Amino acid sequence: MSxxxxxxxxxxQNKTGNTVGNAAEVGQVRSKPGPKKALVERKSVGLKFSAARNDEISKLETLLKQNGYAISRGRSEAVEVAVSVLLQVFENKENIALWDGFITETIGKEERDKIT
Structure with missing residues (x-):
């Protein structure tokens, strides 16, 4: 026999196995490649935006990134930031007076623009 x-x-003769890297331990969870699971559970909500608002959401995402805000989830996180900012405006009564005209003008603006 050869x-x-x-x-x-x-x-x-190798009884120790592969020794490259860290040895696995009981209960050790290794991170998987790809996007990490969020700490906050989110669900998809079917919102409809016009093409103009869709472009504005993309612009908002870009501006947030350009100004150094670390948004990792893109457009959906940009919308969350916009909602949080608007809620903050409503919490302070002095801010509402400053923004009242703009908010009133913005509500239904696209429909009014289509009519005229």
Missing amino acids: KAPAWLDKAN
Whole structure:
């Protein structure tokens, strides 16, 4: 009978396994590649935006990134920021006086523009 190749002999004698990297431990959870699971559970909500508002949401996302705000979820996070800012405006009565005209003008503006 012929002798086995050296690499097969070495593999057969290896009782410790692969020692490259960190050894696995009981209960150790390794991170998987790709997007990480969010800490906050979110669900999809079917919102409809016009093409103009859709472009504005993309513009808002770009502006937030350009101004150094670390948004990782893109447009949906940009909308969340916009909602939070508007809620903050409503919490302070002085801010409402400053923004009242703009908010009133913005509500239904696209429909009014289509009519005229």
